[in-house]
Amino acid sequence: MPLAALLALPLQLAAANPAAPPVHHGLRGQLEVRAPRLEQAIEVDGRLDEPAWREAAVLTGFSLYQPVDGRPAPDSTEVLVWYSPTAIHFGIRAFEPHGAVRATLADRDRVSSDDYVELHLDTFDERRRALVFIVNPLGVQADGTKSEGGGFIPGANVAPGQNDLSADFQWRSKGRVTEQGYEVEVRVPFSSIRYAVGNPQRWGLQVVRRVQHSGYEQTWTPARRGSASFIAQAGRLVGLTGMRHGQVVELNPELTNTTAGTPRVSNGDGWRYANDANVGGNVRWAMGSDFVLNGTIRPDFSQVEADATQIATDQRFALFYPERRPFFVEGSDQFNVPNTLVYTRRIVRPEAAAKLTGKIGRNDVALLTAMDDRATTLDGSRPFVGIMRLRRDLGTQSTAGVLYSGRTSGARDNHVVGADARLVFGGMYFAQFQAVGSTTSQDGVRRTAPMWEAVVDRTGRSFGFHYALLGIAPDFQTDNGFVPRTGFVQPSFNNRFTAFGRPGGFFERYNVFVQTSALWRYDGFFDGESRLEHRLSANNQLTFRRGWSVSVTPALASYAFDPANYRGLRTAGTNGAAPAPFVPSARTGTTVSSFSVATPQFRRFAASAGTTVGNDVDFLESSRVRRQDWNASLDLRPNERLRVGATYVASSFTRRRDGARIQSLRIPRVRAEYQVARPVLVRVVSQYESTRRAALRDPRTGEVLLTTGPTAGSFVPSVERRGNALRTDWLFSYRPTPGTVVFAGYGNTLTEPDALAFQQLRRVNDALFVKLSYLFRLKQGD
Template sequence: MSLLPLLVVPLLLTSVGTPSAATRRIEPGPVYDGRSGKTKVSVPRAERAPVIDGMLDEPEWGTASVLTGFSQFFPTDGVAAQDSTEVLVWYSGTALHVGVRAHAAPGSVRATLADRDRITQDDNIQLFLGTYNDSRQALVFAVNPFGIQSDGVLTETGAATGGGFASTTTRAREATDLAPDYVWRSKGRVTDRGYEVEIAIPFKSLRYRNGDVHTWQLNVVRTVQSTGHEQTWTATKRASASFLAQSGTLDGLRDLQRGVTVDLIPTVTSSAFGGQGATPGSWRYDTQRPDIGGSARWGITSNLTLSGTANPDFSQVEADATQFSPDPRIAVFFAERRPFFLESQEQFSTPNRLIYTRRISQPIFATKLTGKQRGFDIGVLSAVDSREASVTGRESPLFNIVRLQRDVGKQSRLGFVYTDRTEGRNWNRVVGVDGRLVRGVYSVQAQAVRSFTRTGDESGSAPLWDLSAVRNGRAFYARYVLNGISRDFDAQSGFIARPGIANISATHRLNLFGKPGALVEVFSPEVYVLGRYQYADFVTRRPAQDAQLHLRTNTRLRGGWQVGAQWLREEFGFDRDLYA
């Protein structure tokens, strides 16, 4: 009897001194307020993978880093966002996990069960993830309130934005290339207070530098359709030549596990043709020999990938939509849609589309190496095309393409391109250099290229050159372009919409911003002038063949309404050779 109290007391002490998991207090994660400049995020790590169901109820979300303090970016920057947004970030050994709580007035959320990459008319959240921390390129992962996905790559090249009736809708950043599709998971739901979305991005779907500790750039953009506003986590300014350079960072990512990244896609294609036999009521079938092919991809390292394909089957690729060109002098462009060529397509991007993989119509074999190594972006592609793509129908065209880019400073770069298409004794080679210099709101881009072609016993060469300067200010935008393409310039591995011309153009646009809450949010008058010359006439200083003058005004009103007007004066000349 005397031993009973001694046995009970230790048990009670154990129960009081060690709280259960259900009653253990969870320490909340740190808060990073973008408007306060707290944009260097220390990301917590947890090993348990949550269920992607749109419910941010796992314990890991309670300890995640919280990104808040969003700013309005469009149409007016520099002011606090009207809508409250919280982005939760943590990572496991195999994936980056992001949760979103987007608060909104009841009934104001716009969401549909849209197709992939078709969510621009819905409310959406966009993650700009720069895994190389170079302020030049970022992977884009976007979701609408239901978790419908849109993804792609944003590569800053200094391309023009705006123009036309929609110039005030320009986001002061370049468009995202939505052609690539990545493997990631998302789920969302609309709530009484707005919507919530849960996202998991596996590390094996990303490319990043080798190392023990990683720092990645991150910015989050929220689009609110009810007001037409765009909001960013960092206090991003329109007056900048780079949108990505204004991102925050995810610091301290360690021991990332990609596993063995090997993809094998074998294909077997067979067909049978049937017809009526010799006797009435009988049928005869002729089965063709099956075609065997496939593709393979090997992630050599976290930032270097080797891919190959042999006799691929592209029957599942989306068909091209019909296009109509109002100008018969300009070739019609069709975007690349084949998966093998889409992967790492950004590594082969050049000004003036000197690389156009659809020139490889039906490859018998192709291989490519892509990635980033010691500050160089690398893209190497070799392919043997079908004989049906040759001029004679007897030789198989051979393609060799090399694209190298070198980081220079924080945002500038230098690039080199070489393409070679050989068909028997005939060949076409293109060699060029290009570069972009960025300083504050100013950027300058230049390109010099020369083509070398041999057809039969004849050979020749011709130049292409391009120079542009941009001032991307908040109140004043200006762009000046001077380029020329010789009539004899030939890029058989690229796409030149119209050779034999030279262009001089200038764009000036003012942005006049109204006060917060005013009826007029921004008023933008714009002047655009263009002179287009036959290349030979430009060299000999003869008058322009085409001349254009565009006067535009665009007004954005409260609630997302737009009113625009424009007056156009255009003169077109006839190509002497085309209309001879």
């Protein structure tokens, strides 16, 4: 062979066999990924056959996280990653040798019953917050954020560390089921997400895979359950350079029209219809990669689906419903404050609002202003809302923050100022502290009051605890928050013990949460008074192979009824005497037990059922009752396009003194969805709510109690209240991308005299709803 040919041979072999891409094996600790930067543009078609994928970094070596951690994953997964100047690309190969792939053509954010893969991007490398991108095997999307610390996130009814799916990002994905499992292709434009300014970039990266037939959750890095943070156990994307974000301006005009009808009251015949048209819109300015300014004028905050009715097991407190309105949910994690001191559903119908969220160095900045509707005040003035949340990173995962929240109007002013800190230490411990003060002025009276909390938590693999002390003064008020109860001090002590089964065994995990708490009147706590309430429970949770779960919770409690809570009740006077103040019952003990069972997510269905029974108390009249609660759910998947979900909840109180049924609630609910195409959905939701509350009676004598009357100082006999209402809502939805939608819906409410008889139903209202919205992107970085 000529010498020139010999010299050229290595180059020819290299061209024929390019260097293998870097492989990062999670179980081997290869957690720092230097993804290649490629000047390529590809079509997102669900097929990983372009040349760029052969150069991408490969993530493999997954391990189990749920229900048992620290073991190699039984399913093989490969995730490919590379980036261009304008976007980051992920390719997913999920191999499935053990069972059928679960995949449906679902609506956005409704893939939790399918197999899916989550991509977590901690774009500021904070180790406590991440963007979450979720895809099922067909590429159907769910997205949002995961945030650790704070309280319930304002955008959704989720606890710290859970995925909040209220936010929507602009990104592309497509997938397909293969003979070996499934493949999904994902492209996330840099212009759709936030990240720090500067080069090179360093991001946290975690991949989570959910396998429905086994009930297993698997992670790329060997994440451990015995840790104060899941996000902090992510790997790293390093060396990201030359990324173009640009300034993106989005205009989102909206047109809504609602025609609502009610019967004519005057003669009971015919209907009266009122038309309400609204033109408004939103503007979003991504000023760079780390700040976003949102504004809205006369926004549409109508709900395409009503809140599912909840059961108030303790009738003394309000129920929490999640925020769903698009303007408020974006960046809601930056308003996350312990004890839900920011609850934007208090802003009922703003005429205009603006919001600025972003990050300066190690500081989170979040500002919100709104002018609410006149109907929300007694004097007809427009209330002005202002909220400011500032938070600073301390060390690796710890934070400290301050909050100002105010609502001012002609009749009432409320201002809340507070500070909080979360300190993470020792890998599995954190301590959290909060101090808040409120000032409220109304009718010439000014009241100030504090709220404070201290928490210490240990999240070990086999043992953990959560100890807290919370105090809220009687006059503490937050008009922009959700604080259902004031005037108490409550210490609580929760301990968890966990045992794990053998690999491959029928039993996989056992958790028992031993919880005890007590409650004092706020002033009584400092004066040495005896406690009003105390409770002890043991929540036993068992997880079995393939995802079966059982829970058993016995609970003991004791209640002393505070007379201050019964000032509006009187007992009828005898022999013409004036009504006397009602004296509640003496301290009462209760014994209640709960039991529930849930099936795995089978190919065509999943189900659960539960009950709570025992001797409890009715707080409205302080009587001893026998309590029975029931709940059941069934999720059906006849095919990949149709979903039917049915739930039933019921609750009843029977007075032990005389055996009378004094309270009952029954709520069957059916939701059916048909996904015509990926952006087109037809849905019907029907819910029947049957309620009955007997007249309040004195638990000692059985006489009917008197309640506050229509005029000052007057009292009238308590009366029975009942209602039977059937609400049905139909919806056609076309949503090709977030912000661009066509909704058309019709709903009505029917009532009848007898519960669940379906015989004398009478329509009492109806409404036709139409919404048109289009998202214009005037400038973008990709």
